[in-house]
């Protein structure tokens with residue numbers, strides 16, 4: 001190994017900083033999955049009958065399904081009977097209405113993670129919903145948003161307070177039959193965020209949810225539903241961490257976005273779930289279904305993701321472009337190091353006329369990791385003048401990692417224009433030397449070059465998230481090039 | 483400032499530097515000339531600490547320290563600056579960002595505070611005037627899409643910002659038009675100082691009309707085969723390098 005590679009290796013051997021465990025009393029269900037468990041979750045949440053029926057239907061369908069195996073990832077079969085499907089910090093009252101009622105241990109946890117829940121402590125106006133294992137523990141700025149008619153609350157609360165909205169939209173973008181994990185999620189989802197932006201309202205602040213897996217042997221099955229009505233705009237941020245554990249933990253979320261006429265939704269994710277150790281022990285299985293429907297004309301949805309964590313990532317945030325002139329965007333950075341595996345990408349389904357989509361994917365692989373981009377661009381027969389531009393770049397930091405690209409293109413309308421560009425390169429020793437010659441240490445040099453490589457994506461993130469993402473990129477690659 | 487003694491270096495077992503001796507005192511300007519493939523860039527790379535060279539013999543003392551034991555960034559932080567013959571492009575990284583990170587890395591080593599964004603901009607604007615660079619270049623990605631001459635100018639801008647103690651300029655004049663050559667030379671001259679030494683590698687006498695060196699050396703086949711003052715460069719211009727080889731052994735320095 002050259003000195004350079006050793007240095008790079010040293011840089012990429014990072015420590016996972018969010019790996020601590022919060023010692024807190026919890027209510028949880030024993031491991032296992034059957035109809036009774038589904039009923040119990042629904043009962044704990046005091047759900048209406050229709051919600052329970054919806055869950056049961058999903059569960060019965062799930063029983064008939066098989067684990068998808070087409071992704072470029074390998075892991076031992078998951079025993080769904082060993083997972084606990086519900087864990088929540090013990091409540092003193094019916095659920096925290098204000099921060100005073102939130103357990104101080106929990107507040108400390110979020111503070112340590114750099115997510116202060118105290119409204120006064122927040123810098124820019126960012127409203128936060130914090131999901132701890134299966135439940136939402138704090139939801140800030142709710143009243144202020146309510147003045148604008150914006151609903152931002154845990155989905156379990158929305159089911160109680162706005163059943164008509166939930167009933168109308170849940171499962172309308174990702175039906176429970178969609179895939180194995182979506183069906184499982186539909187049966188056992190415990191919490192997540194609900195957002196509704198009324199007609200003509202621009203949400204005045206970034207909305208954000210912070211997901212934290214704490215309890216051992218617990219799956220996190222969150223469900224997020226965001227609806228932007230005609231001419232509405234919202235920018236939503238999602239961050240995730242989990243403690244370091246030797247066992248793998250399952251995170252199977254479903255996120256549905258609906259954009260009506262001329263509405264715009266910007267959805268940004270910084271995913272930093274525990275990736276496992278350098279030998280691949282432990283880490284989160286991140287099996288997520290995220291999909292947006294651009295239902296209205298001239299509507300727009302942008303997904304931006306920076307994925308640095310998880311042992312395995314299986315995730316394809318997609319946009320169904322139904323409305324004429326609608327726009328879908330996908331900006332992604334996926335970093336894999338050590339033994340991490342990522343199979344991620346997007347689907348852009350063009351149905352309406354003059355629809356356009358942009359896909360920018362940056363994959364960075366280090367160590368012995370495997371990083372795959374998988375993308376589908378489908379132009380339906382009625383999608384006159386549809387446009388897609390795809391750019392997929394891979395950066396290799398070692399000789400032992402793998403980068404793969406699986407683009408699928410289906411064009412059923414002759415007026416479509418679809419462009420695809422792809423590149424794979426190794427981190428350049430010349431660039432590293434150049435930066436070092438200017439005084440930067442190896443770590444900063446790698447971080448600078450990698451951030452440059454990802455710039456097209458990072459600049460899509462809201463300011464405060466961009467800074468976090470840049471730091472994370474540096475950290476995730478600590479100890480890696482070769 | 484810099485003492486190189488009997489330096490031998492090879493690449494993949496092939497010896498390229500075959501016994502270099504050179505002493506550079508503070509404030510001096512040395513020009514190194516010599517045919518293509520003589521080992522000039524190799525010497526600069528070895529001094530800057532690039533990987534891939536095996537030092538088989540000799541030593542390099544810089545300000546009392548064994549330079550060859552330091553990492554490239556440690557050398558840079560201590561004031562060794564290399565203006566590259568072929569500056570690399572770094573996509574997505576703005577010129578100003580790299581400059582600021584570089585300056586702060588050097589300042590950190592010197593025990594100084596980081597410069598804040600405003601002070602830094604003021605400083606850079608000042609330095610850009612020195613090499614007549616347009617501010618637009620600050621926000622472009624490092625060397626990306628720069629013309630050959632713009633890249634060279636950018637190297638001198640970096641030098642002006644970092645204020646190194648020892649600057650090695652590897653063919654900074656190549657690819658410059660006549661006006662640019664004058665501008666860059668004026669920039670370098672403005673950076674001349676009693677405590678700053680400059681080693682310039684060049685193929686052309688005309689650079690030395692602008693930046694007058696204290697010494698001129700001829701490097702050939704991995705050795706310094708002749709040293710002299712600026713007149714030596716003029717003779718070389720007239721007679722070429724074969725003249726050196728034909729000269730009797732005793733005349734080499």
Ligand SMILES: Nc1ncnc2c1ncn2[C@@H]1O[C@H](COP(=O)(O)OP(=O)(O)OP(=O)(O)O)[C@@H](O)[C@H]1O
Pocket residue numbers: 493494498516517518519520521522523524525534567
């Ligand atoms: N990495 C390498 N692998 C193999 N040979 C090398 C390597 N680096 C340099 N050399 C060889 O060493 C010799 C000296 O190269 P160097 O770049 O130092 O020459 P130079 O004096 O700077 O020439 P020029 O005037 O053309 O810039 C050349 O023959 C070159 O091919």
Ligand SMILES: [Mg+2]
Pocket residue numbers: 522523524567652653
């Ligand atoms: Mg050269």
